[in-house]
Structure formats: C-alpha cells, structure tokens
Amino acid sequence: MSAEQRIKEIEEEIKKTQYNKATSHHIGKLKAKIAQLKERIEIRNSSGTKGQGFHVKKSGDSTAVLLGFPSVGKSTILNYLTNANSKVGAYQFTTLDIVPGIMEYEDAKIQILDIPGIITGASKGKGKGREILSAARNADLIIMVLDVFNPQHMDVILEEIRNIGIRPNQKKPDVKVTRQKTGGLTLITTVKLTKIDERTIQEILNEYGIHSAEVIIRDDVTIDQFIDAMEPNRAYIPMTVVVNKIDLADEEHLEKIKNKLPNALLVSADDGIRMDQLKENIFVDLDLIRIYLKPQGKKADMEEPLIIRNGSTIEDIARKLHRDFVKNFKYAKVWGKSVKFPGQKVGLDHEVMDRDVVRIIIKK
Numbered sequence: 141m142s143a144e145q146r147i148k149e150i151e152e153e154i155k156k157t158q159y160n161k162a163t164s165h166h167i168g169k170l171k172a173k174i175a176q177l178k179e180r181i182e183i184r185n186s187s188g189t190k191g192q193g194f195h196v197k198k199s200g201d202s203t204a205v206l207l208g209f210p211s212v213g214k215s216t217i218l219n220y221l222t223n224a225n226s227k228v229g230a231y232q233f234t235t236l237d238i239v240p241g242i243m244e245y246e247d248a249k250i251q252i253l254d255i256p257g258i259i260t261g262a263s264k265g266k267g268k269g270r271e272i273l274s275a276a277r278n279a280d281l282i283i284m285v286l287d288v289f290n291p292q293h294m295d296v297i298l299e300e301i302r303n304i305g306i307r308p309n310q311k312k313p314d315v316k317v318t319r320q321k322t323g324g325l326t327l328i329t330t331v332k333l334t335k336i337d338e339r340t341i342q343e344i345l346n347e348y349g350i351h352s353a354e355v356i357i358r359d360d361v362t363i364d365q366f367i368d369a370m371e372p373n374r375a376y377i378p379m380t381v382v383v384n385k386i387d388l389a390d391e392e393h394l395e396k397i398k399n400k401l402p403n404a405l406l407v408s409a410d411d412g413i414r415m416d417q418l419k420e421n422i423f424v425d426l427d428l429i430r431i432y433l434k435p436q437g438k439k440a441d442m443e444e445p446l447i448i449r450n451g452s453t454i455e456d457i458a459r460k461l462h463r464d465f466v467k468n469f470k471y472a473k474v475w476g477k478s479v480k481f482p483g484q485k486v487g488l489d490h491e492v493m494d495r496d497v498v499r500i501i502i503k504k
Contacts (some may be wrong), residue, residue, distance in 0.1 A: 210257030263303035273399035308379035315369035
C-alpha cells in the first residue's frame, strides 16, 4: 500500500470516529501517522524533482508573493504595484516564470513576486506546483488573489499550501519537546489545556518514537498544533486575501462575496479600484517598522530609514548593519517610543519601535 493510499485510509477512520475525550488520544495518534506519511511523501517528491524550478534573488526589505489560479489578474496587480512590466494576457498560463518587482511604500522597498498560477493538485506536483509553492514558502507575505467569480478557489489554495506545510495567519505553537533517555513523560504547562490532554500527547510522541521526554507547553494547543510543533517543515506566514476583477460583477454578486469573505479586499487592478488600499495592506501585514540611524557626532538620517520587522531588537539592527557589530557591541542609545527618556542606554536585547532613532556604540 502506498503512502497516499494509507493516508486516505487513516482519514476515513478519523471521519468515522466520533470525537470526544475517550477517543481524542486515538485521533491524535492517527493524525500523527498522517503527518509522518506526508513528511515521507514530501521527502520523496523533493528528491525526485527534476529541473531547476523557479529561482529569484531576494531584494528589498521584505518579499510578498501573488498566489492564485491562472488568469486571476496577478500580472496586472504586479504592474500596478511595481515597475515590473509583467506580461499580461486574458488566457491561462501567461506567466511561465517568476516575475519580480519592487513596490515603494512608506520608505520601504517591498519585493513583489508574480509566480505562475497554481492548479488543483499543485502540492503533489501538477503543473510544476511544487516548485511554484516553494516560492510561497520563502516569502514574508502571501497575497492570495481570487477571481471575483471563483471565490471557491480559496479553499483549494488553502489545502494546497497546507499540504506543503504552510500555516497561513497562524503563529508557531509555543511547544518545546526535549527527548530524554528515561523517565516517561514530564508535562509542564503554563496555561490550562482544554483541547489536548496528557494521554493524547503521549500517544502522539509514541508515534514519533519518543517514549520519554520533557514537554513544555505555553499555549492552549489543539492536536493539530501540537503535531505541527513536532514537524520541522512548518512555515508560519501571514496571508492577505484579494478578490480581483470586481469591475465585472454587479452589486448583488459583490454583496455575496463580502458576506462569504468578510476579510478580503475587493479590487479591480484594471481600473485601479482600491489598489492604493492594497499597498497599505501589504505594508501593514508585513508588520514593518522604520528605524533612523544616528552616527556618532552627526545628526540622525531621517531621509532613509532602516526597515525591519516589528519586534526586532538592537541585536537585529546591529547584525543587519555589519557582521562585526554584534561581536564588538558596547551599548546603544535610543530616542523614541521604546525608551523612557531620550538617549537612553540599552543593550542588545532592547526591542525597538517604529520611528525610533538608534545610535550603536562599538568597542574600538
């Protein structure tokens, strides 16, 4: 029996099993089996992939990919947002390679990638799907583009990206498993667990060949989230949903779309409708902040900020500026919202905020 057939068999067993406290450990065990089988398939498919795939050099402060079915208008969106001049045509598979462009917004330079359209079965290799989806795995933001008349494609795309380990708009579960030689399971939690119990955790660990371990859980995780924490290939990437070509639909149809996808941004790339809003959404969803650098004895450069991710520290800034800055770091001075008073001395672990001014002092 192939791994794919075994997965279908296990999925059928899960469907037939009524979920309750008495069966949760059994379901957890079955889901762990599926995760390992999918990982085995992933390794097999990766080793068997032929050709060069799709490669593009990253540039700018962050990278976002336009992901969707063929002919949803990704190239038109790219051309509006950037200077890319991607080929546009009203037929399928116009884009046969990755086309990059740079969107400039709020002092940030954001790389936007127009990747080929995916199809059902992309995660299994159909239509060069695995190579296409690998570009999404390496992005800082996924922009899912849907045709206004095919919103149902969202479910297909979500299934395809989840199949390759992408978890859109999810945070990484705060779970740490340390394998031990003896002693069984030691479970330490900082929250009350309502979605998973100790027996289920033990069954899942056993499926991974772990019989003794210290498990620290700081989130009220589900069975699926705990299994995700055990898998090395999970990618937690923010995603925004865009519905394009709204100029072709009537108000009644648009109302249905709004009710079905309340968090989606409805645009028309051809007519420029809400495209400036899309630029703002991309910047916000990437969670970028601006840091102004102040060299010793000079005024701060308020014209060209350093663009970094929100939550970054002085260490992240030092590392981005020069590889020796962390090694030779003495202290930093910060002016802005992240400190109690202007020019406060801080260490490498200090977390900066948007529009802070930073001066790094290094040992001589």
